[in-house]
Amino acid sequence: MSLISFTTPASVLQRRPARGSTDARSRSLLPKAPVPLQRLVGPILLLVLWCVASGTGWISPAKMPGPDAVAASLAGMIGSGTLATDIAASLQRAALGLSIGIVAGFALAVAAGLTRLGDALIDGNIQVKRSIPNLALIPLFIIWLGIGETMKIAIIALGTTVPIYINTHAALRGIDRRFVELGQTVSLSRAGFLRHIVFPASLPGFFTGLRLAVTQAWTALVVVETINATSGIGFMITQARIYGQTDVVLVGLLLYGVLGFGSDALVRALERRSLSWRQSLDQ
Amino acid sequence: MAPVARPVSRAAGRSEPPAVRIAGLRRSFEGRTVLDGVDLTIGRGEFVALLGRSGSGKSTILRAVAGLDPDVEGAIEVPERRSVLFQDSRLLPWASVIDNVMLGAHAPDIRERARAALREVELGAKETAWPKTLSGGEQQRVALARSLVRDPELLLADEPFSALDALTRLRMQRLLQRLCQRHAPAVLFVTHDVEEALRLADRIAITAEGRIVHDQPVAAARGNPERLEALRLDILERLGVSGD
Numbered sequence: 001m002s003l004i005s006f007t008t009p010a011s012v013l014q015r016r017p018a019r020g021s022t023d024a025r026s027r028s029l030l031p032k033a034p035v036p037l038q039r040l041v042g043p044i045l046l047l048v049l050w051c052v053a054s055g056t057g058w059i060s061p062a063k064m065p066g067p068d069a070v071a072a073s074l075a076g077m078i079g080s081g082t083l084a085t086d087i088a089a090s091l092q093r094a095a096l097g098l099s100i101g102i103v104a105g106f107a108l109a110v111a112a113g114l115t116r117l118g119d120a121l122i123d124g125n126i127q128v129k130r131s132i133p134n135l136a137l138i139p140l141f142i143i144w145l146g147i148g149e150t151m152k153i154a155i156i157a158l159g160t161t162v163p164i165y166i167n168t169h170a171a172l173r174g175i176d177r178r179f180v181e182l183g184q185t186v187s188l189s190r191a192g193f194l195r196h197i198v199f200p201a202s203l204p205g206f207f208t209g210l211r212l213a214v215t216q217a218w219t220a221l222v223v224v225e226t227i228n229a230t231s232g233i234g235f236m237i238t239q240a241r242i243y244g245q246t247d248v249v250l251v252g253l254l255l256y257g258v259l260g261f262g263s264d265a266l267v268r269a270l271e272r273r274s275l276s277w278r279q280s281l282d283q
Numbered sequence: 284m285a286p287v288a289r290p291v292s293r294a295a296g297r298s299e300p301p302a303v304r305i306a307g308l309r310r311s312f313e314g315r316t317v318l319d320g321v322d323l324t325i326g327r328g329e330f331v332a333l334l335g336r337s338g339s340g341k342s343t344i345l346r347a348v349a350g351l352d353p354d355v356e357g358a359i360e361v362p363e364r365r366s367v368l369f370q371d372s373r374l375l376p377w378a379s380v381i382d383n384v385m386l387g388a389h390a391p392d393i394r395e396r397a398r399a400a401l402r403e404v405e406l407g408a409k410e411t412a413w414p415k416t417l418s419g420g421e422q423q424r425v426a427l428a429r430s431l432v433r434d435p436e437l438l439l440a441d442e443p444f445s446a447l448d449a450l451t452r453l454r455m456q457r458l459l460q461r462l463c464q465r466h467a468p469a470v471l472f473v474t475h476d477v478e479e480a481l482r483l484a485d486r487i488a489i490t491a492e493g494r495i496v497h498d499q500p501v502a503a504a505r506g507n508p509e510r511l512e513a514l515r516l517d518i519l520e521r522l523g524v525s526g527d
Contacts, residue, residue, distance in 0.1 A: 177373065181351055182369075184350065184351060185349055185351065185367040186387030186433070187367065187387055196375065197375065198385060200375070200377040203377070275377075277413045
């Protein structure tokens with residue numbers, strides 16, 4: 001037991017750091033902790049604005065029908081079953097094209113990132129492809145592949161390959177050399193090196209690419225579905241334009257919005273699960 | 284790294300063959316000579332500390348022995364099972380603690396052995412934690428467990444505790460001492476900390492200008508404060524720091 005004891009008043013212990021101290025400042029640099037579903041706030045606000053604007057007659061119903069008219073035609077399309085058919089057709093095209101793009105983009109990135117031959121053959125070509133707009137290839141693809149499904153899926157696949165490739169390749173090239181050395185000292189095999197170091201290290205880049213690719217898939221869909229399609233959301237919009245059905249056009253746009261937002265949320269969730277080792281602003 | 288049967292200048296002083304034999308090690312970077320004929324022998328279970336000023340070539344020697352430098356010339360004879368402890372813990376941030384310990388190790392009972400190694404470094408409870416959630420000292424202990432699980436005949440350490448705070452460093456030194464007594468690997472320990480070398484090593488080798496200029500047993504002086512102090516001053520002087 002010591003002869004002298006010190007006690008610290010609780011008020012001193014609990015005193016907050018002074019304004020401008022490093023602690024307070026570093027905290028304020030970060031955005032505040034996310035609230036669940038906070039990303040829905042913006043879209044919901046937009047919806048409310050639309051209701052108010054058309055309800056009070058600010059926008060003419062001929063140019064922009066109100067939410068009630070759009071909801072009514074949405075209900076009608078659900079009832080008749082055409083909506084389900086169109087969504088299914090669009091989803092199938094997007095998913096198929098995206099899957100091909102993911103596999104191709106990742107495989108090309110690994111080949112170019114890890115071998116000199118692959119780098120020589122692939123990287124330059126992808127950089128050239130990158131500067132050619134995907135949609136400018138449509139005329140050529142129609143001549144080569146016809147106007148059927150193959151052409152549509154090929155356009156989507158090609159468009160999604162590029163972002164996957166670029167981001168995965170950048171992540172592969174950025175792998176810390178210290179980890180390569182570590183692999184050598186623990187005598188990792190080539191396969192073990194790929195599995196334990198290369199793939200996990202390239203995953204953050206891959207996910208960045210995946211989010212861009214998903215957006216790219218939906219964008220390409222809009223265009224390819226205006227060419228000789230008999231189903232799909234793009235087809236639905238094209239038909240509605242011809243007959244001047246503004247409400248149906250809006251239903252189509254709404255669907256694209258919901259599908260795009262939903263698929264991005266899905267990718268984000270997947271990313272959070274796979275990259276849970278990272279401590280980032282997202283967590 | 285083919286083993287060579289060349290006789291080496293310094294014998295291990297034991298009947299069994301030494302764990303490490305280095306002869307005539309040379310290395311230059313863009314015309315600048317970094318290693319200029321290094322000879323070094325480490326006996327089985329012997330702890331050798333490599334001391335030297337920055338740029339004297341001590342880390343280059345260690346990297347060569349670790350097999351990380353393909354351009355080094357000379358003869359290096361090392362055991363098959365060896366592991367490296369780096370200055371940074373070098374844990375894969377995307378792998379759990381136990382997966383880091385098991386990295387690259389192949390044995391049917393590897394998971395059990397990794398668990399045992401983690402218990403030995405007092406991190407048995409952190410098996411499934413992410414490396415980033417651990418403190419610096421804990422991360423270096425995981426790295427130590429990763430080295431041990433391979434049951435190395437040679438442990439190569441490149442200033443492993445220099446980034447840790449003073450108290451953690453002392454704990455780590457004690458831990459390493461205990462583990463070395465238990466597992467008895469040969470150790471080549473690069474450091475610039477004279478106290479650390481005196482505390483841990485059986486022998487201290489001093490590098491200067493790409494050579495080993497002094498090779499001094501320590502174990503005999505330990506337990507005799509006066510001799511240890513004399514040794515400390517002598518080593519400091521050889522490193523260019525005169526005592527007070």
